Amino acid sequence: MYHAIVFLPLLGFLIAGLFGNAIGAKAAEYVTSGLLVVAALLSWVAFFTVGFGEGEAFTVPVLRFIETAGLSVSWAFRIDTLTVVMLVVVNSVSALVHIYSIGYMHHDPHRPRFFAYLSLFTFAMLMLVTSDNLVQMFFGWEGVGLASYLLIGFWYKKPSANAAAMKAFIVNRVGDFGFALGIFGVFVLFGSIEFGTIFASTQAFIPAEGAEAAAHGPAVLNFLGYELDRHAAITVVCLLLFMGAMGKSAQVPLHTWLPDAMEGPTPVSALIHAATMVTAGVFMVARLSPIFELSHTALLVVTVIGAFTAFFAATVGLVQNDIKRVIAYSTCSQLGYMFVAIGLGFYSAAIFHLFTHAFFKALLFLGSGSVIHAVSDEQDMRRMGGLRKLIPWTYWMMVIGTLALTGVGIPVTIIGTAGFFSKDAIIEGAFAAHSAAAPFAFVLLVVAAMFTSFYSWRLIFMTFHGKPRATADVMHHVHESPMVMLVPLFVLAFGALFAGIVFHDFFIGHGYDEFWKGALFILPENHILHEFHDVPLWVKLAPLAAMLAGFAVAFQFYIRSPETPKRLAAQHRGLYAFLLNKWYFDELYDVLFVRPAKRLGHFLWKTGDGRVIDGLGPDGISARVGDVTARVVKLQSGFLYHYAFAMLIGVAALVTWMMLGSNF
Structure with missing residues (x-):
């Protein structure tokens, strides 16, 4: 079964990629979609079998991969609860897309x-989430990077699409460089890249008196010329691994590629940038939780970066006008929530939010695609409005997605959308955690929740309510999407409404131990799983109050007084420009990295390559040969008496040489 789950998408890729033109577009669509539906159904079977069964984690061998002196790598599937959760997310969303x-x-x-x-x-992502070792994980990691590049730049005739694909690829190479170094570091410290061996070895790093006892031991790693003891080495390795997660999961400062990636077709945005690839970093850190638990410093950094990203992306989302970019920054912000949970050791809440987020964020992206499809490929919300009655199914699906994203629910009850259960749990966990960064994270997450509510309802009001702002011709052609596009929205809407109610007890509640079965590791002294249930009532009400405040302001600005946002933007031009230009991160990187790199490249091209290498090398030699031959050619005058004179000079020189030679 697990071989089928992983390799059916690969089979679809080979059929459509190699024989697509021969079998036709329709056949390629149906074959690939049919194979993904089968893989998704099998993934749900695996989810209930493993997650709700009594068996322990196990490995499914595939083949021998690398065999060298000191390194043996097998290609195998590690099957545990974390794996099957990711299988459900990846294959379900992929099949619907x-x-x-x-x-x-x-x-x-x-x-x-x-x-x-x-x-x-999909195949590359499945390779990543089923990996039994770090080499296989890196293979899938780079595979999704390649596929992302191909999909973002699918419309390769658009310069903006090509630029966005290159930007995503290059920015992720920065993170992947850190990830590769982290893998090397893990191999040095543990002598293996197989998860089972690594996790068993981590127990030696946690003596009874705590991991801090190892802080002054002998050096075990040399990094950048520094001799690091066991504690420092683990911290450096964890930070390098997290660097890879920052790139793939769009955390500040490696986030700049995600909004630009909206240049790809909308289904790409739903598949890659909402539910699957961008969650790879969260999955990777959760999978390596036994290693990260050894470094409180690394977890502190993860918490701070996650909280800041959640806040930063939410502020930028307040003023964006492209419907897909608003949702893209929302994705960036929600990933920040997940990393806060990771940093606090609340791994199950992070995966729970990953799980629920897949449903409502894919719903929002595909819903926005339905809107774009209806209004003749327009993406600017300022040119929409009044669509509620023209595309009612799309409208209600987007509303359901927004309810889930903003976390609508009744605290201290089991009534609520998927986002209510998972996002509120992270906020409550931030309050209950004992981390030094927990208060900082709690405040920023609550503020981000308010901003999330504002920009989410702003999107709904600007797109579907008010007077139409599109041209009469566009409004005349507005139409509801076909059922082949709406049915996936219905399925995702069901998950956005009920996934939290059904699964919260297993992911973060009383059924935690029976469900996870040790797939996630947490130090015994971290009691966040129990303490987040007992936070004060005002903490449980804080996300609800933030959500209502954001909704009220959005309603006031875009329904009751549509002129207010324009007036505020005019009054606070600096702040508005700062947010509209995404805190000027792109401009800063342009000054710090892009321009110096271009100047260096130009210098090496013109001076190093042109003047030095070519000037003294091939071009210089050929020029000298040309000079010599140009002078020699002048001897070829074409006059007979010149040649006779030259011959006579030659004969005289020869006779002189012979005469002088005979005297010796």
Whole structure:
């Protein structure tokens, strides 16, 4: 079964990629979508079998991968609760995106290539989440990076799409460099890259008196010329691994690629940048939780970065006008919530939010695609409005997604959307945690929740309510999406409404131990799993109050007084420009990295390559040969008496040489 789950998407990629033009676009669509549906159904079977069964984690061998002196790597699937949760997320969302794309990409002439790329991405992601060792994880990690590059730049004739694909690829290489160094560090410290061996070895790093006891031991790692003891080495390795997670999961300062990636087709945004690839970093840190638990410093950094990213992305989302970019910054912000939970040791809450977020964020992205499809590919919300009655199914699906994203629910009850259970648990965990960064994280997450509510309802009001701001021709052609696009929205809406109610007790409640079965590791002294249930009532009400405040302000600004936002933007031009330009991160990187790199490249091109290498090398030699031959050519005058004179000079020289030679 597990072989089928992983390799069916690969089979779809090969069929659509190699024979797509031969079998036709329709066949490529149906084959790849059908194989993903089968894989998704099998993933749910695995989820209930492993998560709710009584068996322990196990390994499914595939083949021998690398065999060298001192390193043996097998290709195998590590099957535990964390794996099957990710299988459900990846394959369910991918299957629905495949089906949705049949309608959304209906007029695209390159559909076989698009569906092949989707299936390739899914296979690479499955390789990542089923990995039994760090080498296999890195293989899947780079595979999703490649597939992301291909999908973002799918419309390669658009310069903006090519630029966005290159930006995503390059920024992720920065994070992946750190990830690779982290893998090397793990191998040095533990002598293995297989998870089972590593996790068993980590127990030696946690003596009874705590991990801090190892802080003054002998040096075990040399990094950048520094001899590091066991505690410092673990911290450095964890930070390098987290650097990879920052790139893949778009955390500040490696977040800049995510909004630009919206240049790809909308189904790509839903598959890669909402539910799957961007969660790879969260999954990786959760999988390596036994290692991260050894370094309180690394977890502190993860918490701070996550909290700041949640706040930063939420502030930028307040003023964005592109419907997909608003949701993209929302994704960035929600990933910050997940990393806060990771940093606090609340791994199950992070994965729970990853799980629920997949449903409502994919719903919002595909819903925005339905809107774009209806208004002739327009993405600027300032040119929408009045669509509620024209595309009612899309409207209600977007409302459900917004309710889940903003965490609508009744505290101290089991009534609420998926986001209510998972996001509120992280906020309550931030209050209950004993980390030094917990108060900072709690405040920023509550503020981010208020901002999230504001920009989410702003999107709904600007897009569907008020007077139409599109041209009469566009409004005349507005139409509801076909059922092949709406059915995936219905399925995702069901998950956005009920996934929290059904699964919260297993992920973070009383059924925790029976469900996770040790797939996530947490130090015994960290009691966050129990203490977050007992926070004061005002803490439980804080996310609700923040959500209502954001909704009230959005309603006032975009329903009752639509002129107010324009007036405030005019009064606070500096702040508005600061947020609209995304805190000027791109401009800062342009000054610090892009321009110096261009100047260095120009210098090496013109001076190093042109003047030095070519000037003294091939070009210089050829120039000298040309000079010599130009002078020699002048001897070829074409006059007979010149040649006779030269011959006579030669004969005289020869006779002289012979005469002088005979005298010796």
